[in-house]
Amino acid sequence: MSDQPLLHGREDSSLASAEQGGSGSVSIAELMARPTDKIQEHLAESGVRHLGYVTSKAGYVDDLFDDDGMRTAGASSAEVDHSNMWQKKLKTSSRAHEQTRDVELEASVITLKHAANADDAGLINPLLKKVQQHLLPEKVFTIPAVKAVILYKWTSWAQQLLWLEVAFYALWLFGFQAFVLLFQDEDTKRSLPELLATTRGIGTVVAEAAALFGMAPFLWIEACTLKEYGVFGWASIWNVMDVAMYINQVAIAVMHLGRFNVSSDLLSVLMAFQVLLLWINKVQYFSRVLQPAKNPFIDTLTVVIEDVKWFLFLLVLTLWGFACAFYILFRHDQQHEEFRTIGAAVLTTVTMLLGGVDFKLIHQSHNPNVATVLLVAYVFSMCIVLLNCLIAIMSESANKVAENREERFWHGRAVVIDELETTMPTWLRLHFVPYPTYVHLLQVSDRNKPAAGTPNEQPAASTAGLEARIAALEGQIAELVRLQKQQLS
Secondary structure, three states, rough: OOOOOEEEEEOOHHHOOOOOOOOOOOHHHHHOOEEEEEHHHHHHHOEEEEEEEEEEHHHHHHHHHOOOOEEEEEOOOOOOHHHHHHHHHHHOOOOOOOOEEEEEEEEEEEEOOOOOOOHHOOOHHHHHHHHHHHOHHHHHHHHHHHHHHHHHHHHHHHHHHHHHHHHHHHHHHHHHHHHHHHHOOOOOOHHHHHHOOOHHHHHHHHHHHHHHHHOOOHHHHHHHHHHHHHHHHOOOHHHHHHHHHHHHHHHEEEHHHOOOOOOOOOHHHHHHHHHHHHHHHHHEEEEEEHOOOOHHHHHHHHHHHHHHHHHHHHHHHHHHHHHHHHHHHHOOOOOOHHOHHHHHHHHHHHHHOOOOHHHHHOOOOOOOHHHHHHHHHHHHHHHHHHHHHHHHHHHHHHHHHOOOOOHHHHHHHHHHHHHHHOOOOHHHHHHHHOOOOOOEEEEEOOOOOOOOOOOOOOOOOHHHHHHHHHHHHHHHHHHHHEEEEEEEE
């Protein structure tokens, strides 16, 4: 094991500048006052300032970086001893070998002062508002300067706070699930005191109370988000579903604890919808930022639904037209339940769309020839033409999501971070959230660096994962050489 330090610094004096990040430095307020195209241009060209290079053994790379390929740190100054700072920030690894090559890392600083601040004083909130107003594209969140700020806020506090939200959501979800299971065989004729006199009744009420307690933080978050962004900035299908969940949960609790129509079908319907919403709605919220991959299923589903909504409307209208046609055609064949009512006709046409065609029913109808022609027209237009067009549109939408997955991923993280800051109590923000003056960045350099001690110069890998694999192979080769020498001697 080598005793040399983890990182070796190398200053770049030609790039040294003033404390404010260079002559081109501007404040966030001044930047946001510029035309939107100039905002993106400035962030891309002047958002990050190079400080110098540091080197590390390739065996350390996996410990230094996560999947984002960068590390961030906060500091009170833009001008720091970056080599010494990163030596303190990064941990050593026992997996490194003396034979592994050096990896060149680039140290930089985000030129915008107070970029990691909350609300309008920081960088994330103003960018999100401009994206929501369609003044800036989601791609702005993949600019290195913006990514660095998001990553700093994410790793320093937001991820931990989001896991706390997950804990509350789990309490809400499993509390209501326990309530549903315990309520299934409840005697609905009992009053609340009589219910609490039984062990099962106490368990039912406790589970319901746990669900309400778990829901409370999300109700607060929704109210604060609505206040911050307004109705139009807040409105989305997922937020509307959230509101439906809150109202539904409260209605169920009022009916159950107040013993109002407890035995009615209405309570069963509300509970059935609540279980479904709880299992599917919040998944999209957490999956956008906690999933290991940057192409989450929920993002794909959301874009596909948005792209096919009008085509689905056309599909439903066509299906309704054929259902009405079959209903009228079978008006003299009331012995067939499949088309006795318009509702039954709709269900039958949906079944036929999925391949459940009953030719015997068609042949036994009052007008078998016309019914056959109508069936062929239905199968051709719906099953062959419209469904295949729907599949093509969905495939194109999925490809579009794959192309934009990077910006969607970082945009999703920015949304969650801003929502957490917006809804966080002031005392918690002051004591829990760090707001450094400058955000510093360390990432694998794109420059090629010769491998140390190697006769033939080879470029260092531009990604951490590749360097780690090369390091492992070099270590294995060195071990094989050593064993071979021992056998020969």
